Amino acid sequence: MKYTPDALSKMAGTGILYVAHALSAISQIKPGLHPVVLRQLGMDHPDSDSLIRPVRTAFAHGLSAAELTGIGWPKLRLITAVMTPGNARSLTVLAKTLPVEVLAGVLGVPLQDPVSHVLTLRLDAVRWKVLCERLYAHGASRIRTGIEGAEEALFKALDLPDYDTGEAGHD
Secondary structure, eight states: OOOOHHHHHHHHTTOHHHHHHHHHHHHHHOTTTHHHHHHHHTOOHHHHHHHHHHHHHHHHTTOOHHHHHHHOHHHHHHHHTSOOTTTHHHHHHHHHHSOHHHHHHHHTOOSSOSOOOOOOOOOOHHHHHHHHHHHHHTTOEEETTEEETHHHHHHHHTTOBOTTTOOBOOO
């Protein structure tokens, strides 16, 4: 199948697992098309990575596309969070037999992603550069998919209290 933004948009109606699988394939086979598809879908790289990671993890541990479909997206996200080469088959059996709520409890993985709010900023190149410099100055680091530690660095830059300690973020 040839993946295009329109084809991927149509696939979204068939389930998140199909979109995750398609994004994973696009990012590996046609990396230049990946950003185009993300723009078309209104997604960014962190969104894409959160979909791609479980699929890639499952494939890396020998699960087939048919097994992923049989497990379903909610359970796949849960089992791949704790998957290792030694437990992949056992987790697959658990995912096929347990309800998702029970599986989450057994694995100790939250049912929902703990991130409850996402902020999208639309910045020109100059403002993006300034923001990145401030984030790097406050502990963030550049990685292939974006900026790691951006949230904590932003709290420090704004001198907002850390939600874990309650302390202000001054350096």
